[in-house]
Amino acid sequence: MPMVIFRLRDNSLYCYxxxxxxxxxxxxxxxxxxxxxxxxxxxxxxxxxxxxxxxxIPRFPVSLRATRSEY
Known part of the structure; x- marks a missing residue:
């Protein structure tokens, strides 16, 4: 499970x-x-x-675990 970081930038959500x-x-x-x-x-x-x-809704930036989605 990769660690991903979500952050807001220019009123858009980005995922690292x-x-x-x-x-x-x-x-x-x-x-x-x-x-x-x-x-x-x-x-x-x-x-x-x-x-x-x-x-x-979390406070950004936030680090969470993710799995790849197949659908």
């Missing part, structure tokens, strides 16, 4: 994947509500990851 030294803009987030944040995350360039849903 440490193992790949890759930073990409988040295009789609499965759950983006005040009471549930995370799930499947689609990134610029076609990659997708899964973050276990969090009970609230």
């Amino acid at each position: 994947i440490a193992k790949q030294d890759l930073e990409a803009k988040v295009l789609e987030l499965e759950h983006n509500l005040p009471e549930c944040w995370g799930g499947r995350i689609s990134l610029e360039g076609g990659k997708a990851y899964y973050i276990a849903p969090q009970p609230a």
Whole structure:
């Protein structure tokens, strides 16, 4: 499971994947509500990851574990 770092920049959410030294803009987030944040995350360039849903929107920057999403 790679460690990913989410940060806000220019009112957009970006994801940095440490193992790949890759930073990409988040295009789609499965759950983006005040009471549930995370799930499947689609990134610029076609990659997708899964973050276990969090009970609230985290304070950015935040480091979380992710798995590759196949769907």
